[in-house]
Amino acid sequence: MDANQRIARIAAHLHPSNAQMEGGSVLERANCRAKGGAPGFKVAILGAAGGIGQPLAMLMKMNPLVSVLHLYDVVNAPGVTADISHMDTGAVVRGFLGQPQLDAALTGMDLVIIPAGVPRKPGMTRDDLFKINAGIVKTLCEGIARCCPNAIVNLISNPVNSTVPIAAEVFKKAGTYDPKRLLGVTMLDVVRANTFVAEVLGLDPREVSVPVVGGHAGVTILPLLSQVKPPCSFTKEETEYLTKRIQDGGTEVVQAKAGAGSATLSMAYAAVKFADRCLRGLRGDADIVECAYVESRVTELPFFATQVRLGRNGVEEIYQLGLLNEYERAGLEEAKKELAGSIEKGVSFIKK
Ligand SMILES: NC(=O)c1ccc[n+]([C@@H]2O[C@H](COP(=O)([O-])OP(=O)(O)OC[C@H]3O[C@@H](n4cnc5c(N)ncnc54)[C@H](O)[C@@H]3O)[C@@H](O)[C@H]2O)c1
Numbered sequence: 471m472d473a474n475q476r477i478a479r480i481a482a483h484l485h486p487s488n489a490q491m492e493g494g495s496v497l498e499r500a501n502c503r504a505k506g507g508a509p510g511f512k513v514a515i516l517g518a519a520g521g522i523g524q525p526l527a528m529l530m531k532m533n534p535l536v537s538v539l540h541l542y543d544v545v546n547a548p549g550v551t552a553d554i555s556h557m558d559t560g561a562v563v564r565g566f567l568g569q570p571q572l573d574a575a576l577t578g579m580d581l582v583i584i585p586a587g588v589p590r591k592p593g594m595t596r597d598d599l600f601k602i603n604a605g606i607v608k609t610l611c612e613g614i615a616r617c618c619p620n621a622i623v624n625l626i627s628n629p630v631n632s633t634v635p636i637a638a639e640v641f642k643k644a645g646t647y648d649p650k651r652l653l654g655v656t657m658l659d660v661v662r663a664n665t666f667v668a669e670v671l672g673l674d675p676r677e678v679s680v681p682v683v684g685g686h687a688g689v690t691i692l693p694l695l696s697q698v699k700p701p702c703s704f705t706k707e708e709t710e711y712l713t714k715r716i717q718d719g720g721t722e723v724v725q726a727k728a729g730a731g732s733a734t735l736s737m738a739y740a741a742v743k744f745a746d747r748c749l750r751g752l753r754g755d756a757d758i759v760e761c762a763y764v765e766s767r768v769t770e771l772p773f774f775a776t777q778v779r780l781g782r783n784g785v786e787e788i789y790q791l792g793l794l795n796e797y798e799r800a801g802l803e804e805a806k807k808e809l810a811g812s813i814e815k816g817v818s819f820i821k822k
């Protein structure tokens with residue numbers, strides 16, 4: 471490769487239009503180099519310039535399982551890409567700006583992470599975001615169906631309880647739906663639950679594991695405190711305090727940010743933790759179990775968050791709820807009532 475070709479290749483990393491100026495072959499060579507130089511997975515972040523998107527992009531650039539990182543947004547994608555691309559880690563980073571570049575951002579991806587959409591302000595519910603975010607998720611999922619129908623999708627955009635059913639309907643319409651590959655990200659609920667439970671028990675949060683089932687909004691967030699590892703017990707007051715704090719974790723951040731958005735940094739951390747587990751599953755690692763909101767038969771509802779085992783095809787196994795105590799059984803009934811409406815709202819948005 472001569473000097474001009476080397477320069478063109480670097481330009482192609484920064485922006486796909488640079489590659490196109492070189493007739494596309496430069497981008498292909500960059501892809502080859504990425505495959506050969508740093509074996510790993512190709513990951514796209516849609517909404518990469520946002521509050522979650524930026525730290526998520528930074529953390530994914532640090533993940534050794536990632537060889538190619540595509541950053542797509544409708545604003546500021548070139549700036550974030552230029553910035554992230556200077557990090558001396560293995561992944562090759564490319565930026566994509568606006569709808570005309572969506573297909574290029576998605577083509578060939580193994581994993582697509584979607585934090586695109588508006589966040590809450592104080593006084594809003596996640597469902598209040600439906601009006602704007604439903605359309606954004608629909609458009610992005612149509613792109614996934616066209617360009618990378620076999621990719622694993624990690625959907626973060628709220629309201630997750632409805633956006634996952636929206637994505638499923640878009641994929642069904644396109645004839646590409648594989649329920650094993652569509653996962654609503656509820657990892658932040660688990661991360662919060664581990665943190666708050668560890669505080670009460672006086673343990674290191676890294677030693678604590680709390681299954682959180684149901685969905686991702688208010689009472690649909692159901693921590694199973696009777697199944698905490700290491701095994702422990704809580705008083706009634708502790709159970710009520712912890713359940714409410716975990717359910718209201720998002721609102722706690724929204725109020726503290728006072729109009730400047732919702733959780734971004736802890737969400738980026740949780741999203742990367744979850745994406746890393748998905749990539750390990752894709753790689754074939756054994757025993758990768760996490761909570762996620764997926765198509766499910768665990769309850770009578772078509773979607774439900776439980777612990778799932780991740781593997782080469784995405785969700786390989788969905789675990790049952792296990793034994794619930796009376797408090798959790800009552801919470802489950804409440805969660806299901808709200809979830810049913812949110813799922814129906816998402817489905818009918820596409821079917822209408
Ligand atoms: N699942 C969870 O646990 C969880 C946690 C926190 C936040 N969220 C949700 O994540 C979403 C993003 O939150 P944020 O704080 O990063 O918001 P943000 O406003 O800071 O960033 C959103 C980004 O999406 C981009 N965007 C908008 N329309 C787009 C489109 N059509 N295509 C691509 N990108 C587009 C915006 O330009 C922006 O950069 C919100 O819906 C929020 O409620 C979910």
Ligand SMILES: O=C(O)C[C@H](O)C(=O)O
Nearest residue numbers: 590628719720721732733
């Ligand atoms: O609370 C929000 O609106 C954002 C997110 O769903 C969260 O749980 O932090």
